[in-house]
Amino acid sequence: xxxxxxxxxxxxxxxxxxxxxxxxxxxxxxxxxxxxxxxxxxxxxxxxxxxxxxxxxxxxxxxxxxxxxxxxxxxxxxxxxxxxxxxxxxxxxxxxxxxxxxxxxxxxxxxxxxxxxxxxxxxxxxxxxxxxxxxxxxxxxxxxxxxxxxxxxxxxxxxxxxxxxxxxxxxxxxxxxxxxxxxxxxxxxxxxxxxxxxxxxxxxxxxxxxxxxxxxxxxxxxxxxxxxxxxxxxxxxxxxxxxxxxxxxxxxxxxxxxxxxxxxxxxxxxxxxxxxxxxxxxxxxxxxxxxxxxxxxxxxxxxxxxxxxxxxxxxxxxxxxxxxxxxxxxxxxxxxxxxxxxxxxxxxxxxxxxxxxxxxxxxxxxx
Ligand code: BGC
Numbered sequence: 001x002x003x004x005x006x007x008x009x010x011x012x013x014x015x016x017x018x019x020x021x022x023x024x025x026x027x028x029x030x031x032x033x034x035x036x037x038x039x040x041x042x043x044x045x046x047x048x049x050x051x052x053x054x055x056x057x058x059x060x061x062x063x064x065x066x067x068x069x070x071x072x073x074x075x076x077x078x079x080x081x082x083x084x085x086x087x088x089x090x091x092x093x094x095x096x097x098x099x100x101x102x103x104x105x106x107x108x109x110x111x112x113x114x115x116x117x118x119x120x121x122x123x124x125x126x127x128x129x130x131x132x133x134x135x136x137x138x139x140x141x142x143x144x145x146x147x148x149x150x151x152x153x154x155x156x157x158x159x160x161x162x163x164x165x166x167x168x169x170x171x172x173x174x175x176x177x178x179x180x181x182x183x184x185x186x187x188x189x190x191x192x193x194x195x196x197x198x199x200x201x202x203x204x205x206x207x208x209x210x211x212x213x214x215x216x217x218x219x220x221x222x223x224x225x226x227x228x229x230x231x232x233x234x235x236x237x238x239x240x241x242x243x244x245x246x247x248x249x250x251x252x253x254x255x256x257x258x259x260x261x262x263x264x265x266x267x268x269x270x271x272x273x274x275x276x277x278x279x280x281x282x283x284x285x286x287x288x289x290x291x292x293x294x295x296x297x298x299x300x301x302x303x304x305x306x307x308x309x310x311x312x313x314x315x316x317x318x319x320x321x322x323x324x325x326x327x328x329x330x331x332x333x334x335x336x337x338x339x340x341x342x343x344x345x346x347x348x349x350x351x352x353x354x355x356x357x358x359x360x361x362x363x364x365x366x367x
Contacts, residue, residue: 150343
């Protein structure tokens with residue numbers, strides 16, 4: 001071994017790693033159905049790592065970009081972190097470029113989780129491990145792990161908060177509510193909605209909740225691109241069409257950006273602000289909760305999520321199988337993806353002063 005210079009030794013290590021990769025890739029069943037098997041068995045510490053992020057539709061994504069760059073650089077990797085603000089084709093091209101750069105792990109926060117099949121197959125063929133980040137990758141066997149806050153639980157917490165908030169204002173129903181969902185191309189949007197509806201649907205069925213617009217399906221409730229103006233426009237129409245004299249008691253909003261759009265619409269219509277849910281703990285929404293306008297948000301600390309994704313990368317680099325804590329909940333249409341799920345936390349005026357104690361931005365804001 002002494003005859004290897006530094007470069008020679010690195011090349012030898014790389015060659016062994018490449019062999020291990022090929023072997024591992026071949027022996028792995030194409031549809032492992034829940035097994036925690038990554039596609040690599042260790043790779044050099046200064047390897048390229050790709051991180052493909054969607055559009056900057058909320059603060060969490062912007063924060064993730066910085067955290068991935070800092071964390072992966074700090075661990076010695078060579079990260080490429082990119083947004084796909086111009087759409088699906090841009091994200092597809094970015095992933096192809098990451099494969100060409102020899103990325104050992106590609107972390108994907110998909111713009112549209114069902115449109116990346118070709119690139120994920122190519123990534124897999126090149127020996128990369130694929131981690132779905134925050135949003136699941138759909139209808140493909142080529143996703144090794146999923147790291148996210150439990151999205152169904154987010155929806156359940158939102159549905160429950162909506163009920164609790166309305167009950168606190170008016171002890172007995174019926175309550176008039178409207179429903180908003182996220183962007184239909186984001187795999188999370190339907191999961192949030194289904195989680196919320198698991199709580200709300202029985203109450204709609206028993207007459208406790210009334211949706212005066214009649215728009216109770218996901219398809220009717222969606223907000224294309226998670227855009228505030230789309231939510232505001234729909235809310236304006238709902239208010240004009242169904243709430244001339246009737247009161248609106250609550251609105252299910254899937255995230256903070258859309259919650260603030262609903263508040264703008266309701267204010268413009270001269271109506272009292274109903275109980276409105278949210279998600280992401282965006283600064284403006286936390287202020288809105290403190291001011292008694294938005295009712296709730298969800299704390300999904302981006303720092304913890306990125307940190308965990310990087311722990312997975314480090315494990316893979318060391319040839320270890322990353323830890324998962326869920327092997328049954330997230331079926332992507334082709335396989336159940338081994339997942340590491342973090343618990344989302346509901347935040348209302350009741351706990352807003354304690355919820356963010358260790359958050360450098362929100363902590364001081366809520367003191
Ligand atoms: C994320 C949410 C975010 C939304 C819009 C979702 O996939 O899970 O936290 O609000 O995208 O950016």
